[in-house]
Amino acid sequence: VVSTQSTEAVVSTQSTGERQTAFNSKYTEIAANISTMCINPATQRPYPVSLVEQAMKDAHISVKPNKSAKQQALEVIKVLKETIQIDRVKMKIKISMTMGDAKKCKDQIKALFTSIISEDNDGQFELLGLSEPGHYKQLSELVGKHSRGKGTCEVIGVEETAESAVFNS
Secondary structure, three states, X not given: OHHHHHHHHHHHHHHHHHHHHHHHHHHHHHHHHHHHHEEEOOOOEOOOHHHHHHHHHHOOOOOOOOOOHHHHHHHHHHHHOOOOOOXXXXXXXXXXXXXXXXXXXXXXXXXXXXEEEEEXXXXXXXXXXXXXXXXXXXXXXXXXXXXXXXXXXXXXXXXOOHHHHHHOO
16 A cells, blocks of 8 residues: 555656646747747847746746747747847748739739839839738738739748858858
8 A cells, every 4th residue: 555655656756847847848838939939129140948937937938848849939038129129030931923813912912012122014014022920821811812823922931040141151
């Protein structure tokens, strides 16, 4: 009888330790996701994971074990915007469609870009620019609807940050 109770106590302690390890791992994964998805707008550099973790602790962020780290990271970014300067890295998106189709929605499409890198109107409407990640679905739906599925909306990459310009040159 004594051995049964001590075994249950060991199992209970072990599962608590495992839960804590899983919690810490998920917490770090959320911070790492935020670090890769966001930049400090003042420096145009990503925040180190340790700084993101500290900001999460200061904001009293709790981990939800049944939600994905990416989903939680997107939610945490909204909370962190209240305490630190943080912006999502912009997506580099290319839009292609016929000029006839573009005439109907060109202004709506341009409004969803934060900056336009290049625009070509010779026969085919092509636009390359930077947009907030949350606008991709809207852009894709606009292009699909107005081009009857013939146009394209593709993610080319992400915005050049100060760090990527240094390391990729």
